[in-house]
Amino acid sequence: METYSFAQKLKKIFNIALPSGANSFLDIFVIAISMFFMGRLSSEHIVAVGVGLNFFMLFYTINAIFYIGTNAQISRFFGAKDKKNANLVFSTLLIGSFFICIPVLGLAFWGYPKFLDWIDMGKNSRELAEIYLKIVIYSLPVMFLKNIMISALAAIGDTLTPFMMRIFTTVICVGLNYGLIFGNFGFPRLEIVGAGYANVATAYLEFIILLGLMLRKSGFLSFELKFRYRFFQNALKIGIPAGLERLLTLFSLVLTTKFLSGYGDNVLAGSQIGTRIEAFSFMPGFGFMVAAMALMGQNLGANRIVLAGDFIKTILKISSGIMGILGLIMAIFAKEFSSVFATQEEVIHISVLYLLAVGLSQIPLIWVFVLDGALRGAGITKISLWINALSIWTFRIFPMWLLLHFGFGVEWIFVMIFIETYIRAVIFWLVFRTGIWKKPGKTI
Template sequence: MLSETNKKILSLAVPAAFSNLFDMIQVIVDMIMLGRVSPVAIAAAGISMQFLGLLYAFMASFSVGNSAVVSRFVGAKELDEASKTTFTSSVIAFLISIPFTIFGVFFSKYVFIFMGSSEEVVKAGETYLSIISLTFPVIFIEFALYSSLNASGDTKTPLKIVVVANVINTVLAYTLIFGKFGFPALGIKGAAIATAISYYISFVLYLYVFLTKKSIVSFYPLFVKDYAKRVLGIGIPAGVERVITYFSFLLFVKMIAEYGTYTLAGYQVGLRIEGLAFMPGFGFTIAAMTLVGQSIGAKNYEEAQKLGWQTAKIASVFMGFMGVLMFLFPQYFAMIFTNDEKVIQEAILYLKVVGLTQVPLAIGFVLSGALRGAGSTKLTLLINTASLWFFRIIPAYVLSKMFGNVLYIYYAMFVETFLKAGILYYMFKKGYWKRQVKWKT
């Protein structure tokens, strides 16, 4: 039988994990359909997704802070203040979205030029991204609303919304890309229109939830300057961390790309497979942020620490199980994505290494989330950025040049994952984050 604590953790983590899974499925479905159009369409949409990944990194500058502040107010049972924070964060989100929207609508082609794309990809990409960019204000605000629901302990509503949005996107994409049911075949433009419509419908559903008070947190139309400072004070370091991580990841991929097309393809296949293990990790990270933040709001710091530990343990079991499967049966996973023997062998190499890192990766995910829920985003910025560069990027570069084998890049990644998990474990256990908590009620 599950304990009440474990039930509480799983009730938050499982819907959050599935929400992330359905987000991934939407991208995969779109890419599969565009694969029937042309390689140009796939390349254009793929680069657009990378740009959207950068946007999600910037969104952490308000979403993480909003989650921490809202969860504390919920824990303190100050729901009006939580609702004011939600409205304040939504205004911040809208303001941050404006420059990205302007750039995306009028200058999106430069993203593809910067990536060295062909003229065909630049033209197709500009068409796709300029349409998607019209949804940026909606996406940014929705992210604030999404983080507020999670912080209030409601991860089921975002799951329901993403399922509805995915179904709508799939039907519209099929209709508009291939020209079904009397509509013209629009190709990549159709994919963009379908995605944009699904984003707007998702946003309307979120507004319905908040405006009709279907959640314990709603809209309280009052911009509170002090809450804005708290949200950004916690969120900006998290945003900086995500942006640094994003560009560091690109450097890591660039190192792997130097070993040739098959190695890069194998790595990409392995990464997609590993992404399935990430889903429970993301879910438990959200659970840790929420539960730690609410416990701090209730001024129960020992409970916050207990819930952080327990969430990390459960996440380790889920991701550890996935790691065992990746280590023992990597070829079967790789064969789902490709039948090229060279690519499969390269994917197997990656999967065997990362399969052994899933437990420390789970600990790193969850304890980083717990520290963010406690408001210690400067600490996670320092730990995660320093670890990434001093234990992974620099050693991987040096070892790669010394031995000329991609396996040494993966070894550096392996060691860094364990070291970072150990540092986060030590810092969370030491309770440094408790001394950082300054909460005024």
């Protein structure tokens, strides 16, 4: 039986987690820069971009189906050293998602006015959000396609390639945002329209770069014009529960935004700033989740069950230390961080309250991320669906609704976020300990 020392396990974990986490950081950094630029215009611009991104995130539901379906299958074949089938999975899902992108784009255009009406924000904020969404929606198709390529690379442990690409495109994106929003570098001043154009242009640039890399015949993965229905079917079987989980999770975030909108635009703006600051903690969180998913799949594919479990426990230990420190920093310097994005006292105060709640619950949050990733890597996505759905809707959303209904202050909304995160982490750990994930073999 193959064994690894603690140092060897750390090396394999960080080889996947660090570039993946840094790539996530760059994604979040671009959003934060947009929010910073919007803050220089007005709090209504912050609300518009924040709510617009909430709508956009709903489509991560569909994206999650193919991301998880790709990663779970290719990591198994990579562990079993089956290059032929790994490439067939990759090609099949890239072709399949291409045809799904078209109706998804139509759904987005049909749905965004209804979404904005439902959120019920201020008139000016709504108009700005509509302007922003009309533009960024066009990046949805390439978002699906490029994330399949990123997922496939992560499945074989290559998170460095997407990260290096993202460094280049982040510089381009920030420059375009600065130029198009404020009219610098010879560009016209387009404000929120410029932010939309900059983000769409960057998304297509990333897609073109990744596609060029995947058309090469060198390396473990390469695209071929081949489609195998059974791999597409497997992806749906594995991915649909993950997609439903993401839908329910994201919708709970949107519903929380809806609850907060009842307290006024300043409260909504403060919470949006808080969530964007918190998003920086998702950088290592996402990296460790991807590492857990890939290493679980690879080791089960190679029939190394004990090693798969050891990797997950090691990830939990190191991620808890890192996220615990980041959470404390987030809580201690909440006001300083919030002041970067806003000047109004009420907006800053709400952001601070939110950051205290999430900063002090970063350790259980990373347990949720890692154990969720481990179950996904094992192909057990239905379990993750039930845990996330039941916990979030039973211990977070329903209590929030009661608090709002009985007129409690906004700080109690944040308290429920704190409590529910701990409850969900405990449930995930209890399920993981049962060993339900122990399903070796190169197929799921």
